[in-house]
Amino acid sequence: MKIVCRVNAPITGRQLAEIFAASGLKRPVSDAKRIGRMRENANLSITAWDGQKIAGVARALTDFAFCCYVSDLGVRTEYQRRGIGKRMLQLIHQRLGDDVMILLLSAPEAMA
Numbered sequence: 001m002k003i004v005c006r007v008n009a010p011i012t013g014r015q016l017a018e019i020f021a022a023s024g025l026k027r028p029v030s031d032a033k034r035i036g037r038m039r040e041n042a043n044l045s046i047t048a049w050d051g052q053k054i055a056g057v058a059r060a061l062t063d064f065a066f067c068c069y070v071s072d073l074g075v076r077t078e079y080q081r082r083g084i085g086k087r088m089l090q091l092i093h094q095r096l097g098d099d100v101m102i103l104l105l106s107a108p109e110a111m112a
Contacts, residue, residue, distance in 0.1 A: 003056075003084055004049045005091055011047060011054065013039050019057045023074030044068065044095065046088040048075065055079045058088040068096055070104040 013036040017029040028034050038059070048056035056075035062068035070092065075084045092102060 002050070003079070003082075003087075005087060006047050006049065007091065007095060008045055009047050009049075011039065011045075011057075015054050016057065016059075019054050019074055019076065020072070022076040023056070023080075024077060025072060025074040027072070042071070044092065046091050048079075048084045048088060050079070056084045056088060058085070058092060060092060062096060062100065064096060064100065066100060068092060068100050068102045070102060073104060073106070 013032055016039045017027070017032070017035045020027040020035075021029050027038075042059040042061060044060040044062050046058040047054055054076075056079060057072060058070055058074075059072040060068050060070045070089070073085050073088065075082075089102065089104070096102070
């Protein structure tokens with residue numbers, strides 16, 4: 001498995017909905033317009049790819065100066081526990097630098 005991470009790579013709303021569903025994230029995947037707006041309005045995203053297959057996504061809103069809110073961090077269940085999510089967060093940190101705090105709210109599976 002050779003996973004390649006990309007910064008702000010173009011993805012479709014369908015691909016975003018697919019990764020949400022495949023990762024277990026509870027998002028409005030059946031509402032294509034809303035997913036499209038979610039994709040369009042994130043100003044920093046990292047995607048993880050296994051060839052042409054999207055394996056993970058980190059979607060964020062940031063001012064590039066003080067804070068970055070990671071609104072979605074999802075990895076397909078079959079790719080989880082391989083450090084892909086951690087790698088995507090590291091890339092966000094590298095992109096933003098030490099002055100920007102990264103805020104990630106996560107919920108355990110039982111809460112989903």
